[in-house]
Amino acid sequence: xxxxxxxxxxxxxxxxxxxxxxxxxxxxxxxxxxxxxxxxxxxxxxxxxxxxxxxxxxxxxxxxxxxxxxxxxxxxxxxxxxxxxxxxxxxxxxxxxxxxxxxxxxxxxxxxxxxxxxxxxxxxxxxxxxxxxxxxxxxxxxxxxxxxxxxxxxxxxxxxxxxxxxxxxxxxxxxxxxxxxxxxxxxxxxxxxxxxxxxxxxxxxxx
Numbered sequence: 001x002x003x004x005x006x007x008x009x010x011x012x013x014x015x016x017x018x019x020x021x022x023x024x025x026x027x028x029x030x031x032x033x034x035x036x037x038x039x040x041x042x043x044x045x046x047x048x049x050x051x052x053x054x055x056x057x058x059x060x061x062x063x064x065x066x067x068x069x070x071x072x073x074x075x076x077x078x079x080x081x082x083x084x085x086x087x088x089x090x091x092x093x094x095x096x097x098x099x100x101x102x103x104x105x106x107x108x109x110x111x112x113x114x115x116x117x118x119x120x121x122x123x124x125x126x127x128x129x130x131x132x133x134x135x136x137x138x139x140x141x142x143x144x145x146x147x148x149x150x151x152x153x154x155x156x157x158x159x160x161x162x163x164x165x166x167x168x169x170x171x172x173x174x175x176x177x178x179x180x181x182x183x184x185x186x187x188x189x190x191x192x193x194x195x196x197x198x199x200x201x202x203x204x205x206x207x
Contacts, residue, residue, distance in 0.1 A: 022068040036079040
């Protein structure tokens, strides 16, 4: 399994153009991403870190995000989901405030390192709906990439769950938030485009 080097992650972030203090944080975040995501794969067998890097690409290229902190949240948005024990290291390197936002973006059952149980989905949706504009933008970028990546998933049940969540929760949430910023408005449009793409493909899939 090929894993990106720190330099490749910094290039993906566009960190060379950042102020010096932010470049230092980016170096720390890149090293933490390598540590947190190491050894984990997506359900289609690809290295897990490919996903947060793709989320960073959505944020930069399609949502026109330039704020370093937002891009670092994109890079590490799943760090506590896949590796909850990394929290103390993340706190030591990037601070309590940053990790507090990551915790707000992470399902409780992941933070508690337990299996998902009845009621967790409703709690997670309520938690996501309370996010501020910055972490919400990252979460929507995450959902955009997840929807695009569904074609590579061998789990048809996962595909159905993601489409259902899009219709029931993420599209209404993005629609209600779209006036908060031009970037959230763009994210809502991208989610709508993914839904329309799904609608076009559904008849082709047959019964």
